[in-house]
Amino acid sequence: MDALTVPESRGEGWYLPLMAPNTKGPNFAWLDPSRLYCNSQALSDCVKDLLKPFRNDSIDLVVGIDAMGFILGSAAAITLGKGFLVIRKAGHLCVETQSQNYRDYTGEEKRMEVRVDVLRPGLRVLLVDQWIETGGTMTAAIKLVEKQGAAVVGVAAVAIENSEGGKWIKENYKYSHCIPKELQSQIDSKYLESFKTFSR
Numbered sequence: 381m382d383a384l385t386v387p388e389s390r391g392e393g394w395y396l397p398l399m400a401p402n403t404k405g406p407n408f409a410w411l412d413p414s415r416l417y418c419n420s421q422a423l424s425d426c427v428k429d430l431l432k433p434f435r436n437d438s439i440d441l442v443v444g445i446d447a448m449g450f451i452l453g454s455a456a457a458i459t460l461g462k463g464f465l466v467i468r469k470a471g472h473l474c475v476e477t478q479s480q481n482y483r484d485y486t487g488e489e490k491r492m493e494v495r496v497d498v499l500r501p502g503l504r505v506l507l508v509d510q511w512i513e514t515g516g517t518m519t520a521a522i523k524l525v526e527k528q529g530a531a532v533v534g535v536a537a538v539a540i541e542n543s544e545g546g547k548w549i550k551e552n553y554k555y556s557h558c559i560p561k562e563l564q565s566q567i568d569s570k571y572l573e574s575f576k577t578f579s580r
Contacts, residue, residue: 381579386421393429393560395422397574409485410570413510413538417451426558427455430536433556434506437533441465441505445521446472446492448510449537456508456536465505467494467521478527482520485513492517494524501529512537512557515545522553542568 381387381397398416402408416422430452443465444453450466457464470479470491477493484490499505505525512518512535522532534554540546542564549555559567566572 383415383418386419390421390425393558393563395419395426396558396563396572397578398422399572399574400580401572401575401578409511409513411572411575414448414451416538423455426538427452427459429558430508430538430556431456431459433554434534434536437554438504439506439533440503441498441530443467443494443505443507443521443525445507445509445517449508452510452536452538453508456506460506465494465498467492467524469493478524480520480524480527483514483516485516492520492524494528496528499525499528499530503530504533505530506533506536508536510538512540512546512549514541514543515547515549518549519545522549539567 383398387394395416398419400412400415402410416426439460439462441463442453442457444450446468454464470493473493473495476496478496479491479493481491507521509518518535525532532553535549536556539559540550540555540557
C-alpha cells in the first residue's frame with residue numbers, strides 16, 4: 381500500500397498494512413509502525429481507535445513515552461483537548477526529575493525520568509506508547525506515574541503483544557490497541573501477512 385493513499389473503504393485497522401517490515405536484521409525491531417503516521421487519515425483513524433475505549437473516562441493529562449510515544453501521545457492529547465507530558469530517557473531533562481529503571485524490548489537495562497512539577501495525587505492520566513512488546517518500558521512508566529500519586533486511567537499503543545509483560549498490563553489496567561482479534565496471533569509471532577505484498 382502506498383504510504384499516502386487513502387482507500388475508499390476503511391475497515392477496522394485498514395491502516396495496519398502501512399507498517400513496514402524490518403529490512404535491517406536482528407539488531408532492529410521486527411517492524412516499523414511509524415510509516416502509518418505519514419498518512420494523515422491513517423494517523424487520525426489510529427488515534428480515534430485508540431481513544432474509543434476511554435471516551436467515557438475522565439482524563440486530565442496524556443503522558444507519552446520517549447520517543448515514539450510522543451507522536452501518538454501528542455496526537456491523542458490534541459484530539460482530547462488535554463495537555464501532554466513526556467517521559468524521557470534519563471539525562472535529557474534539565475529540571476528536577478524522578479526516575480525509574482527498566483529493561484526494554486532488547487533486554488538492555490535503561491532508566492527513564494519525568495519532571496516532578498506536573499503529576500500529583502488525584503490526576504488521571506492516559507499513558508501512550510507506540511508498541512508494547514515485552515511490557516518493560518510501559519510497566520516502568522506506570523510505576524513512575526503512580527510514584528507521584530497520579531492514577532493511570534489506561535494504557536494505549538498501536539499493539540500490545542501477548543508477552544508476559546503485555547498480559548500483565550492487560551490484566552491490571554484498562555487498555556487500548558489497534559489490532560483486530562484475528563491479527564493478534566500475527567503480532568505475537570512477529571510477522572504480518574501484509575508483509576508478503578508490502579511495497580515501498
